[in-house]
Amino acid sequence: MRDILNDLEAGKYLSDPDPVRRAQIQMKTPQPKRFYKVASVAPVEGGFAVHLDGKPVRTPGRALLAMPNGQAAALVAAEFEAQQEIIDPVTMPVLRLANTAIDGVASDPQAVLEDILRFASSDLLCYRADGPQGLVDRQNQHWDPVIDWARAGLGARFNLAEGVIHVDQPRETIAVLGAHLAQRAEPLRLAALHVMTSLTGSALLALAVDFGELDGEAAWLAAHVDEDWQIDHWGQDAEAVARRAHRKRDFLASIRLLEALRS
Structure with a gap:
């Protein structure tokens, strides 16, 4: 469980719990380009999902990334909106928390x-x-x-x-x-x-x-x-x-x- 709590990313555990060391390791791995125009929040059963160009985001474990309320979902959507040409998970701590909670803690x-x-x-x-x-x-x-x-x-x-x-x-x-x-x-x-x-x-x-x-x-x-x-x-x-x-x-x-x- 401690490994899971070191965050989940791209279907595998993050490489190092230290954020600076983690960033250094990830610099060696090609990061995906931003492929969407708009990040938004949409109601789903039991909460709110994050959408990219109208399509729901899923966790590394393929679960629907849904938050209990719109305010929490908006935090994740804002992190997606803040991405520039590439998607840098290091700058998306709420998304990492959500992935960890849904795929691991739950x-x-x-x-x-x-x-x-x-x-x-x-x-x-x-x-x-x-x-x-x-x-x-x-x-x-x-x-x-x-x-x-x-x-x-x-x-x-x-x-x-x-x-x-x-x-x-x-x-x-x-x-x-x-x-x-x-x-x-x-x-x-x-x-x-x-x-x-x-x-x-x-x-x-x-x-x-x-x-x-x-x-x-x-x-x-x-x-x-x-x-x-x-x-x-x-x-x-x-x-x-x-x-x-x-x-x-x-x-x-x-x-x-x-x-x-x-x-």
């Missing part, structure tokens, strides 16, 4: 839910630096409100640790998160939450966004406290900047999909 949502819980058992927000004090303060500023919200809002108490030594989380805490995720078991929603979790290393940040506790920018900043501290002191190279930009694009696309699904 067949085994429990496996995806459990994978998110595995992240929660070693959540980024639970591992704190013991110094320098500036970094400790920055982690506390961005992470403590989410930990407090999880306790007060979800009923999930997390153990914190200094350094990288693993700390076990209470079984009750993981069970509580599992119950909340079970209420979000629609394939598209789970796929979006999984992408957000894997990109940040934090199931708590993904859930905080989904519950409306954090906006996307605040969650992204919280996920990169340590990295930003290093950048402030040591700088970063061009490849790291590009990698982060690609990852943020995928992260924000997941949030747009979640918002559309709530419409």
